[in-house]
Amino acid sequence: MGTRTGMEVSAAISEAVKLARAEIIAAYPITPQTHIVEELARMVADGELYAEFIMVESEHSAMSACVGAAAVGARSFTATAAQGLALMHEMLYIASGLRLPIVMVVVNRAMSAPISIWGDHSDIMAERDSGWIQLFAETGQEAFDLTIQAFKIAEDQRVSLPVVVNIDGFTLSHVIEPLVVESQEDVDKFLPPFKPVIQLDPDKPITIGAVGFPELYTEIKKQQNVALVESYKVIIEVWKQFREQFGREYHPIETYRSEDAEILIHIAGSTAGTARVAVDMLREKGEKVGLIRTRLWRPYPFGDIRKTVAKAKAIAAVDRCLSFGGPGGPMCSELKAALYNLDQRPFIAGFIAGLGGRDIMIEDFFTIVEETKRLLEEGQEDEYRMIGVRE
Amino acid sequence: MIEIRWHGRGGQGAVASAEILALAVIDEGKAAQAFPSFGPERRGAPVMAFTRIDDDFIYLRTGIAEPDIVVVLDPTVVAAVDVTSGLKDKGLIVLNTHKRIDEVPKEFDNKYRLAVVDATKIAREEIRSPITNTTMLGAFARATGLVSLESVEKQISKRFPSVAEANIRAMRRAYDETVIKE
Numbered sequence: 001m002g003t004r005t006g007m008e009v010s011a012a013i014s015e016a017v018k019l020a021r022a023e024i025i026a027a028y029p030i031t032p033q034t035h036i037v038e039e040l041a042r043m044v045a046d047g048e049l050y051a052e053f054i055m056v057e058s059e060h061s062a063m064s065a066c067v068g069a070a071a072v073g074a075r076s077f078t079a080t081a082a083q084g085l086a087l088m089h090e091m092l093y094i095a096s097g098l099r100l101p102i103v104m105v106v107v108n109r110a111m112s113a114p115i116s117i118w119g120d121h122s123d124i125m126a127e128r129d130s131g132w133i134q135l136f137a138e139t140g141q142e143a144f145d146l147t148i149q150a151f152k153i154a155e156d157q158r159v160s161l162p163v164v165v166n167i168d169g170f171t172l173s174h175v176i177e178p179l180v181v182e183s184q185e186d187v188d189k190f191l192p193p194f195k196p197v198i199q200l201d202p203d204k205p206i207t208i209g210a211v212g213f214p215e216l217y218t219e220i221k222k223q224q225n226v227a228l229v230e231s232y233k234v235i236i237e238v239w240k241q242f243r244e245q246f247g248r249e250y251h252p253i254e255t256y257r258s259e260d261a262e263i264l265i266h267i268a269g270s271t272a273g274t275a276r277v278a279v280d281m282l283r284e285k286g287e288k289v290g291l292i293r294t295r296l297w298r299p300y301p302f303g304d305i306r307k308t309v310a311k312a313k314a315i316a317a318v319d320r321c322l323s324f325g326g327p328g329g330p331m332c333s334e335l336k337a338a339l340y341n342l343d344q345r346p347f348i349a350g351f352i353a354g355l356g357g358r359d360i361m362i363e364d365f366f367t368i369v370e371e372t373k374r375l376l377e378e379g380q381e382d383e384y385r386m387i388g389v390r391e
Numbered sequence: 392m393i394e395i396r397w398h399g400r401g402g403q404g405a406v407a408s409a410e411i412l413a414l415a416v417i418d419e420g421k422a423a424q425a426f427p428s429f430g431p432e433r434r435g436a437p438v439m440a441f442t443r444i445d446d447d448f449i450y451l452r453t454g455i456a457e458p459d460i461v462v463v464l465d466p467t468v469v470a471a472v473d474v475t476s477g478l479k480d481k482g483l484i485v486l487n488t489h490k491r492i493d494e495v496p497k498e499f500d501n502k503y504r505l506a507v508v509d510a511t512k513i514a515r516e517e518i519r520s521p522i523t524n525t526t527m528l529g530a531f532a533r534a535t536g537l538v539s540l541e542s543v544e545k546q547i548s549k550r551f552p553s554v555a556e557a558n559i560r561a562m563r564r565a566y567d568e569t570v571i572k573e
Binding site for chain 2: 139168170171178359
């Protein structure tokens, strides 16, 4: 049985990693990820978690250590943010290319310069194509649940890929809120011990990560992509099992009052909660507005997105990341790509908001909906617009 | 939903107050949210922390600009920041001050409700420290009735096990000594 309790979301993630019986944690501290790894270090030091906490000298080494640990068959976890994730960049591709089921929590933070310790999604968007399964959490409960699910998804032998769980820096990571912490017994039942497909073993030496000559590289990359695309089915399966055991439902795209909505707000992460409140207020005024939230970012749930937005007139796609000189936010681009070839598709208005920890207020969502209605009538003037800029 | 802003100085435990209140309220079966003002903090500088309380899960993820209640942990912070900024009309100020309630400046008592307690004195006497976070939770409980003393005690015992007794004593005394003006 789970226990309802109040907890800081970072601590809830540490608890999830403990309940998942992670064997190796390799991490380098960086704001706003620190509370997660501090708590894990304490758990290991106090003997609450039987694991090796590897103190590394950089995030590049943290991911390298996870790669080594996963390759010998240890359940591996790390967490980072912003420049720390950027420093891992090279190793992220090694982890996915070697099909190592590492789990990482990224506490989303803006990329410097100028130095910002506050939240947005520019860190993870720079790693969009690194071959990791990528999930976004909205609440503390979801962060806890996704962290446990991530190990099961990653380690499924049909998947064998690393998974990143994204949580918003500060606005989620540093918040205390109520959530249900599941028991060790129940988590053990859900998550069996890690059985690797192949394993480094000094008694049976093998080489992994050898040279991929041009005759082979393309085939290996195709295999990797098939694995990532096909992981969708396993993710759905894991969510079904999770619902059967714990009662909480998970979908690739989360919807709220979207059924008859003419305008859909699209956003990922914790800000969806504020959007939800805005939707309720707009509905009270008789506006047909709904909310869709991308939880599964990679593999991108094309089918789900097409089905979900089919009846809407317009989508207000809000990104907490700017693609400089490009078509706007990465999530908006993906929505457009997913819908472009359809005969009937909603109008898409792109918005950038909440950069570097700027609050996205309820009123901002009112503005976004108003703008979307205007653009729907008058036609798109530019690729996207930034919300709340002081000029 | 009730929104609370805590004012203190770095090191006085404003964040702990916000968190203990949220944890106590959650323990009572309601929903709550607590968070610090996000960013680097310095010892002695004015700091803020926030708590939201509601019957159902709180989805809102913004900062609190228009609180229903402000709690001032440090009497000197009033001179440094506008603690009433955005406070709703008829909002409540729970103030740590050595002044009697009728001596508190007029801008506080006209538009707003006011509760005062000499938390620094109580904390010095009971905890032998000027850290007023647990003491002010007693004043908060008395002035608002939003949380039971028992629930707060439980959280104080959990968070500060080695000094829980003195902190609980200070909290209970503040509860008794808080003076409220509607």
